Amino acid sequence: MKRNVLIFSLILSVAINIGVFGSAGYRWFKSRGEEPRHRADVHSPMSAFCKKLGLSREQIREMESLREVLEPKIEEIKKELKEKRVLLINHLKESEPDREKINIELSEIESLQTDLQKIVIGHMLQEKKILSPEQQEIFFSIILKRLCPEAKHQGGDFFPLIKEREEECAHEYK
DSSP states (O other): OHHHHHHHHHHHHHHHHHHHHHHHHHHHHHHHTTTGGGTTOTTSHHHHHHHHHTOOHHHHHHHHHHHHHHHHHHHHHHHHHHHHHHHHHHHHHSSSOOHHHHHHHHHHHHHHHHHHHHHHHHHHHHHHHHSOHHHHHHHHHHHHHHHOGGGGGSSSOSOHHHHHHHHHHHHHTO
16 A cells, blocks of 8 residues: 555656646747747847847847747647646546556656657757857856756856846846
8 A cells, every 4th residue: 555655656746747847848938939029028038038148130030930840849749748647647546557557658758758858959959050159158058047046056157148148138228
């Protein structure tokens, strides 16, 4: 009995973590896509991102073009992940859960998450080609800051170029 509770807790924990990361990733991608439609809105997340990177109009257009290709791929995988998670929960709810079915669902979820990560990495590498070396450093610093917020508290300044760019932007928009 204790083993079943432990396994259920582990699976539930994994599902919650997946949901949190999926939600964070979705919000990040969604906020990145708002810039061209809200360019005049100085407070939009994409506008701030573009300012920090110092993107030209051409770079913004290229990134928007990449994003338009990325979004349908991401949405399809997210839809499949949701379906697999529902199946997993349904298997867990059964009075006598079938371990084999649970393991199959977990493997399929893991595979979809890997596919999603590969697509995102491919997208980031395409975006990197659009950016200058200085912009690339800022770009990856922003990503590191979002994925590892605790890094800024570990001593040392991991994000010097972001701070410099924020100061420049503050002067430009006063």
